[in-house]
Amino acid sequence: MLGPFLIVLLCGQTYAQPDPLPSWNDGSAKTAIVEFVKTTTEKNSPKFVPAEARIAVFDQDGTLWVEHPMYSQVVYCLDRVPAVVKAKPDLAKIEPFKTVLSGNREAMARFTMPQLEMILAATLTGMTVDEFTAEAKKWLESAKDPRWKRPYTELTYLPMQELLKYFRANGYKTYIVTGGGQDFVRMYSGQVYGIPPEQVVGTAGGTSYRYDKSGKPFLLKEPKLLLNDDQAGKPQAIHLMIGRRPYAAFGNSIGDKQMLEYTQAGDGVRLMMLVHHDDDKREYAYGPKSKVGTFTDALMGEAKKKNWTVISMKDDWKQIFAFDK
């Protein structure tokens, strides 16, 4: 009777793999991920995808890290306003800069889109690429989220970090496809997500090529929108920047709908998933009326109709942040 015992034991040892997604509870979401990865990467699978075609795209705000109550890049822009006003004192007298200087966050929450765009243009353009990078880096190292009192870069979701690693371990090239500023996200994507700058696709402005007095060239960030990487802009940007259709796409809001549709329209097996913020204790629960990451009823309808898998933060995630006990 020792023989079969040994075989069972050895087989057990051979096949037992450590769980690549330990922060995920068992359930339909985790199953969908593991099944997809196996189906597309196991050599004898009829749905095998060659390594070079394995592209997975991830929205950032609300999908990989916290976006509530305000995108961290918007916080960055608001924090930059005093320095901008110092350089151009006339701005202090006009809106929306006047309100930003007053510190009244409730009034700021009521800014219209054109007002927000004025702030973005004033704080993200008109400097060289190198100057922008230096400023933003300084901010990221010092600024803290008011609820968790931690740097924004620590507010990434542990289950999604595991997912990124799991995909990469299986030959997938992971991309961030974000409505956030491309230059901003690229600055920390390597350190925070293990994603190099060239695999970050974001909203991007134009630059102009100039020379300083010594004849040395530099790129100046211009207030000219090149890519608006949201909604239909996401598949357009994926085509422009990657040139291949993804096999897997992760989002959390109505702005990700087209990216998921575009992914699904490819042949073979594709994976479309949406993170649903339904955990008001450990993170946030916000619905159609939120200003950020709108998970509308229409989006939930689309998900059901098109068989997209909804990830419940509350039920599917055992742990949310790496710093959670």
Next chain:
Amino acid sequence: MLGPFLIVLLCGQTYAQPDPLPSWNDGSAKTAIVEFVKTTTEKNSPKFVPAEARIAVFDQDGTLWVEHPMYSQVVYCLDRVPAVVKAKPDLAKIEPFKTVLSGNREAMARFTMPQLEMILAATLTGMTVDEFTAEAKKWLESAKDPRWKRPYTELTYLPMQELLKYFRANGYKTYIVTGGGQDFVRMYSGQVYGIPPEQVVGTAGGTSYRYDKSGKPFLLKEPKLLLNDDQAGKPQAIHLMIGRRPYAAFGNSIGDKQMLEYTQAGDGVRLMMLVHHDDDKREYAYGPKSKVGTFTDALMGEAKKKNWTVISMKDDWKQIFAFDK
């Protein structure tokens, strides 16, 4: 006396590497390349560059393959005109389409830039991305260069193919940065150069996101220029698409000047090289007056002033094409 002999023999065996650039003659160009790669990749080098920062960019037309007497993509567009006119017969009566249909290549060579743009817009836009890819693929498989009677994709320079492989073997990520159409070059870059589509940066038009009658989404190529990847547009596109400054840049014309300047403006060691078409027997010799790949006197002056290395096709390349005997 056997001992030292053996040591010499063993050392010889240990250190003898096959020449990674066998189609290059010994000379300043080959030396500059090998020195650069060693300096930036050998672990104890004071100018060591970490693997993730190793970016090398290559212009395509005239740098990686033949561009004379006409860019192959322009030939493609001209070849597509009859099909376009068949779909829109009114075009047959107006210029520049009338001249294209006449087959008079000399008259075509005199097209103005706005006329060429009309042809590009008519032949490269107004169809879905998938339709474009299918058409262009068909053409690439059948069209032949009139001088060598071979598919255009065989007219790549063997020494540059060796260079691409040599860089990649040393951890460099190789990118094409071309004035040519991004969608066009991406179609064959993998097969022809071993460069995946996402590492092709080119002139790119916008797309619109649409749905067919069954509700399936697709991208339509629009006649709207997003990136003009030439001259100052090259460093701008590199910033947009890669987000890092290259360590090495290869070009062959005045349109590559800014890309080389931008590369050189980085810290540490950088490599800037220009292919000079001075071989009228084995390929072409063309100078400032050529319509393509203009290597102006001013560019040669820049190269001298800025210590860019000029590659002489005649002197530095032992063999030009893989099919050469």
